[in-house]
Amino acid sequence: MTVPVAIALEVNGERVDAHVLPRLNLADFLREHLQLTGTHVGCEHGVCGACTVRMNGEIVRACLVLAVQASAKCVQTIEGLSDSGEIADLQAAFRERNALQCGYCTPAMLMAAQDLLGRQPEPSREEIREHLSGNYCRCTGYQAIVDAVEATARARKARPS
Numbered sequence: 147m148t149v150p151v152a153i154a155l156e157v158n159g160e161r162v163d164a165h166v167l168p169r170l171n172l173a174d175f176l177r178e179h180l181q182l183t184g185t186h187v188g189c190e191h192g193v194c195g196a197c198t199v200r201m202n203g204e205i206v207r208a209c210l211v212l213a214v215q216a217s218a219k220c221v222q223t224i225e226g227l228s229d230s231g232e233i234a235d236l237q238a239a240f241r242e243r244n245a246l247q248c249g250y251c252t253p254a255m256l257m258a259a260q261d262l263l264g265r266q267p268e269p270s271r272e273e274i275r276e277h278l279s280g281n282y283c284r285c286t287g288y289q290a291i292v293d294a295v296e297a298t299a300r301a302r303k304a305r306p307s
């Protein structure tokens with residue numbers, strides 16, 4: 147019999163204590179234990195990017211991280227970024243440019259785009275495409291997504307600091 151393991155981590159600024167099976171991945175932990183269902187699951191083996199979350203400041207594929215590996219770490223999900231207002235402008239740009247259709251890829255796409263803009267405030271369209279290349283979208287054809295990220299970068303640059 148597999149024995150649950152105690153973990154303690156921070157999720158969206160709040161401490162979480164839980165007991166999990168060693169094989170439970172972080173995506174399923176977030177969705178099923180914490181009801182943070184904005185983290186989506188597609189391929190479940192690191193290809194589609196739908197499960198992207200931030201862990202200690204770096205984006206990771208939550209289907210490839212075990213929940214036990216997230217113990218003592220700080221995890222941020224799309225709910226955290228959205229509630230804090232950190233990506234409000236990026237979300238607005240996605241809406242304005244129709245950069246989502248079914249929306250399945252969108253939370254992870256926003257996580258990845260925000261990661262890029264944090265590293266490179268003025269990315270070229272090529273750099274945007276490259277950074278988002280690990281996030282699959284079945285609907286949009288990517289053009290509107292690149293437009294939205296580019297527009298957000300321009301607007302942030304023009305914003306008085």
Ligand code: FES
Nearest residue numbers: 188189190195209
């Ligand atoms: S579900 Fe994690 S990369 Fe596809």
Ligand code: FES
Nearest residue numbers: 247251283284285
């Ligand atoms: S909007 Fe449907 S998968 Fe991207």
